Amino acid sequence: MSDGNAILKGTRRTFLQLSAAATAAMAFRVVTEADLAAEDRNVYHPGAIVIDANENPLGPCDAARKAIVDMAPQGGRYSYWLKEEFVKTFTQMEGIKPEYLRVFPGSSEPLHFTVLAYTSPTRSYVTADPGYEAGMRAAKITGARVVKTPLTKTYSHDVKAMAAAAPDAGIFYVCTPNNPTGTMTPHSDIEQLLAIKPKGSIVLVDEAYIHFSDGVSAIDLVKADQDVIVLRTFSKIYGMAGIRCGMAIGRPDLLAKLETYSGWSAMPITAVAAATASLKHEHLVSDRKQSNAATRQKTFDWLASQGYAYVPSQSNCFMLDAKRPAKEVIDAMAARNVYIGRPWPIWPTHVRITVGLPQEMEAFQVAFQAVMKGSTTTGFVPSLNRRRLYSDGQSWPSV
Numbered sequence: 001m002s003d004g005n006a007i008l009k010g011t012r013r014t015f016l017q018l019s020a021a022a023t024a025a026m027a028f029r030v031v032t033e034a035d036l037a038a039e040d041r042n043v044y045h046p047g048a049i050v051i052d053a054n055e056n057p058l059g060p061c062d063a064a065r066k067a068i069v070d071m072a073p074q075g076g077r078y079s080y081w082l083k084e085e086f087v088k089t090f091t092q093m094e095g096i097k098p099e100y101l102r103v104f105p106g107s108s109e110p111l112h113f114t115v116l117a118y119t120s121p122t123r124s125y126v127t128a129d130p131g132y133e134a135g136m137r138a139a140k141i142t143g144a145r146v147v148k149t150p151l152t153k154t155y156s157h158d159v160k161a162m163a164a165a166a167p168d169a170g171i172f173y174v175c176t177p178n179n180p181t182g183t184m185t186p187h188s189d190i191e192q193l194l195a196i197k198p199k200g201s202i203v204l205v206d207e208a209y210i211h212f213s214d215g216v217s218a219i220d221l222v223k224a225d226q227d228v229i230v231l232r233t234f235s236k237i238y239g240m241a242g243i244r245c246g247m248a249i250g251r252p253d254l255l256a257k258l259e260t261y262s263g264w265s266a267m268p269i270t271a272v273a274a275a276t277a278s279l280k281h282e283h284l285v286s287d288r289k290q291s292n293a294a295t296r297q298k299t300f301d302w303l304a305s306q307g308y309a310y311v312p313s314q315s316n317c318f319m320l321d322a323k324r325p326a327k328e329v330i331d332a333m334a335a336r337n338v339y340i341g342r343p344w345p346i347w348p349t350h351v352r353i354t355v356g357l358p359q360e361m362e363a364f365q366v367a368f369q370a371v372m373k374g375s376t377t378t379g380f381v382p383s384l385n386r387r388r389l390y391s392d393g394q395s396w397p398s399v
């Protein structure tokens with residue numbers, strides 16, 4: 001073999017090793033709402049109103065905060081039983097067997113792993129449009145065809161169109177309430193999808209926002225041993241996005257496929273302790289559902305009174321039609337220190353708004369009115385201080 005050939009072979013081997021490493025790295029790049037929200041923005045300025053990532057400004061409830069603090073001194077120990085206690089608490093509440101539940105640090109992980117496990121170049125990923133993008137990003141890794149089906153006129157997933165568009169489906173992703181619209185897909189439609197879907201495919205029901213709504217969970221379909229995996233998270237109504245706890249609920253044989261990708265399943269003990277305390281809280285969900293709905297309704301009333309168009313939502317986010325290019329509005333709002341959410345290509349004049357605290361939504365209204373009326377004064381001087389400082393007064397070092 002000539003030196004040149006040897007070098008060429010060595011280079012090719014290195015390249016193959018590198019590309020295998022790159023593929024492996026990509027496979028473990030779990031895209032989250034935080035990543036998607038941050039893609040177009042730089043840094044918040046002092047006093048920023050941050051309503052761009054469907055976060056919960058209330059944070060963890062008091063019992064969850066106490067659980068975190070109480071757990072800190074025990075942080076040197078793995079304390080596996082805390083996860084078992086969490087599993088016991090949730091499965092008893094829902095009437096499912098413990099083997100039907102897997103706990104993760106958030107629901108982005110099981111969403112990502114489910115897509116890796118159930119899609120491929122011959123098994124497509126079917127989703128609504130507009131719909132939450134994280135699963136589509138994961139489908140790029142497996143080389144799956146991504147089939148986007150527009151929402152119906154009432155903004156639910158068009159389950160018949162989804163099934164018709166993909167006889168090769170690996171996953172039908174149904175997010176209800178949907179991110180970004182906050183609109184529901186009825187339980188009966190999910191049942192219908194299960195009845196007409198191709199053999200071997202699964203329905204992945206993402207219930208990240210279900211507690212804000214009057215929707216009926218699909219967990220009963222898991223109990224009935226259907227081809228369904230349900231995702232839940234503590235990032236939304238429970239206010240634990242930064243603490244990280246989520247889960248996948250499904251038939252054990254369906255969940256077993258995720259294990260190839262999910263590695264070691266240890267959980268931070270602070271996260272499971274806080275999640276267990278939150279589950280045991282008697283009125284956290286009802287109180288927060290009610291306060292979110294009240295602030296959302298007040299915002300809708302104001303928008304309607306001013307003649308602005310929005311999509312009615314049952315969640316902590318909604319789509320607002322600015323009737324002009326979304327990016328323009330997002331930038332103009334940011335110049336007023338109000339950070340609103342991204343647009344979706346299918347609806348280029350809509351922006352996604354997260355329902356924040358009442359005072360945050362009042363600040364949003366003032367800024368939005370000024371932007372829409374074309375006021376040139378921003379009323380805000382950007383600071384050079386590159387720290388993130390949220391409207392609730394807490395500041396965090398920029399990372």
Ligand code: PLP
Pocket residue numbers: 032033034053054105106107108109111132175179206208232233234235241245246
């Ligand atoms: N699913 C949907 C629809 C979401 O909007 C989000 C986050 O915003 C997630 C899943 C993942 O959230 P987390 O990883 O924080 O549990």
